[in-house]
Amino acid sequence: MLRFDRVFRDGGGFDTLLVMLALGYLVVFSAFPLIYNVVMSFQEVDLFSLASFDRPFVGWDNYSEVMGERVFTPIFWNTVQFVGLSVFFQLTIGFGLALFFQQDFPGATWLRGLFLAGWILPGLVVGAVWGWILAGDFGVLNYVLQSLGLIEGKIFWLSDPSVSLYSGIIANIWLGIPFNMILLSVGLAAIPADVYEAAELDGASRLHRFLTITLPLMRAQLGAVISLGVIFTLQQFDLFAALTRGGPSNASNVLQYWAWQLSFEEYRIGQGSVVSVLMILFVVIVAFVYVRSTRNEHAG
């Protein structure tokens, strides 16, 4: 007992105890659900067997059922589009803004910080506001586009199946810009000014300096920001809940929203788990690559 007391009050046991506290919690509330998800994807789970501990295992049935679903392919491609376009525009706009705010002018840092307001707002509120901006008949976006002569008739962003996915993408780009910009600003600030000065003395033009100095030195940072962008985009759920709810008829549905719908609207929990498992697998791979790359950089 005395030994126990000594190790925990004065020795390394204290650190272990502190780590175990948080880690234990994460194991129960994150790691366990993760594994349970996999288990359920092989079980038949519905509204009636929900609370039961004894559920039949069905092998790969859930998987083949999900893959065979008629909407699976369109939803999959929607997800690819959603992630690809969101990440691309978040990154380019965010990078542009980061470069702009890197310049020296009064209030640059403070103004740049204001962009984070977009990031701090609840996704559901952002969805609601964009829903109103994008509204078909009275939405301000249609009005602006029409007055600029860019479109003829009104676009029904939320209810037209051919464009409804873009409503989610637009709102998600808006949400993701600040984070991209701030992280890239950190990277830009870390490039020493004398490198640029040396290049300027060497006669490199502005564009040349960007291509030969900024981009190569930002490579690691860009990689990190892209991985984080993919991860955050795959976490996006609230916007869909507020904007289109995946509709009309799954035209704007993405896998993470569909997984939830399967479980909570159709109570096909086994199948919902299948989609979750596939998605989580993908997210974890991206995260693994990201964490590995940042850690290597620190060691080096």
Next chain:
Amino acid sequence: MTQQITLSGIEKHYGGYHALKGINLDIPKGQFVALVGPSGCGKSTLLRTIAGLETISGGRIEIAGRDVTAVPPRGRDIAMVFQSYALYPHLTVEGNMTYALRLKGLSKAEAKARAAEIAEITGLSALLQRYPRELSGGQRQRVAMGRAIVRDPAAFLFDEPLSNLDAALRVHMRAEIRKLHNRLGATSVYVTHDQIEAMTMADHVVVMRAGVVEQQGAPLELYDRPANQFVAGFIGSPAMNFVPGRVGEDEQSVALDLAGSPVLRFAGRRPSGEAVTVGLRPEHLELGGAGGNSLTLPVALVERTGSASYIVSDTDLMIAATERVADGLGQVTVHIASERVHLFHPTTGVALR
């Protein structure tokens, strides 16, 4: 004399690195001990071992007659002054000084009274309500001292406490610390890489290298009778000159490996023909002087500090002279007493007597 700190066979491994190799040390009550050595030799590690901040891989530590090998820092009754001072930035000077006392269970009033008393001694009375960030470097140093003194511990541990101060203040604080030590009758262990600090402050100097104690003893003993070439070179400033040589047939003189093979007599006898390293302190090579050993050296450079002139020969021998030296000296003749000629084994470096 009672031993206040006893270290026996201290071993410390960091993974595969052997940082302390069987250190033995006895520190009597009231003694001021300096640990010196080059960077990375393990001084700080040894000190932190005494404090209990590092667990040891082997050996035994006693403080005030009590085995504290397995006792955590808080149970060892020691106070430590860190190189960075480690003042608690969120507490005032008074808060810093009373922190340990409150942990000991003293009441607020008692702790404050005691802090005020020590602040008086250390000249901090006017600063008690300030925060560390509002103090100068020297004042911070004093607070660090005050925080240690107020504890009235079994021993004080210092890890290069003066290295962040400017040269003048360092000399001043050197004397202050030593005076405080005398006044408190405390037992102190003082780590420094500055041998002047060690020589001037300590009763007992421990010279370390690569995790072992090379020699320990009174400062002047280390200066007069270094146990080996390392200690001889480390103690004394400017550093001792080393020249290869060979003992002559009379077994009482050595021929230096310099142009003209000058011969110096030394005290004692060594077998004839033995190869040795000869050690000559720059300040023992006296200009002028007469009789005994003399040595004529071509001059390459003269450096003047005002109080001394450093003459560097073409073979990089250094001569420290107190008199002013004229420019344009072609060569100088210096004298050295035979009992001041040191001999060392050319490979092991052990002193030969």
Next chain:
Amino acid sequence: MLAKNLWTRWVLLAVALVMVGFYLFPVYWMYITALKTNTETFQNPPTFWPHDPQFRFAEVWVKYGLDSYIKNSAIIAAGTVALVVILGTGCAYALARVRSVWMDLVLFTVLMMQVLPSSLMITPIFVAYNQVGMMDWPRTGVVLAQAAKVLPLYIVLVRAAFTQIPKELEEAALVDGNSRMGAFLFIAVPLARNGIMVTAILIFMQSLGEYVYARSLITDRALQPATVGLQFLTGPNASDWSGIMTYSAIYVTPILILFVALQRKIVSGLTSGALK
């Protein structure tokens, strides 16, 4: 040269203001719509400044039962923050202090846990809650799940705050007579309190906006938070836009005020921890 420089600086500032204004237009639009009457909302062309500003806040508050929604949001967010601070602070500290292969592994695990999407974790959590009878305390269930979601971010950011504190300060405390626990609670935590507080506020704001877990776990309207309440009103068939925007404005104004007040600290906290 200098004059020209000065001039460009002001031009840049002007451009920056335009960009910020453009970006924050949705926020502006939310507030403006909230002030419009329902008829003005549906005017074509839309008005960019309300002709007849209405403060419908009290009306909307009552009409949509915001008192219960906001209260539940606050309870969930506060509960999450409390849990996360209690569980995460020590872990962040240990991860900042101890260098070992084990700690690296823990940090790696924590970083990986950070990326799990709520919408995918909710299915197993929901089923498990049903099995253990947790559905009788749905708000607690949401707090527990949300805490697991944000705990990793908290640990990563607070760890960065702890690494700023010199190790010697704690060693001094140990020598002064403290146990490890004492040095942690009375030296390390007070010194990292800025980082801890900013991160806690960040977590609080994030949890105020929590939707997936609340939507899936809480069926009783009286226990639902503001996000779920808002979601009922939105969607392709929404009509009371002025009311919805008023609802949103009531909900996010405190968050925005808090954000603007702490902007600098939040940004620096995020940037110090996020990429390390």
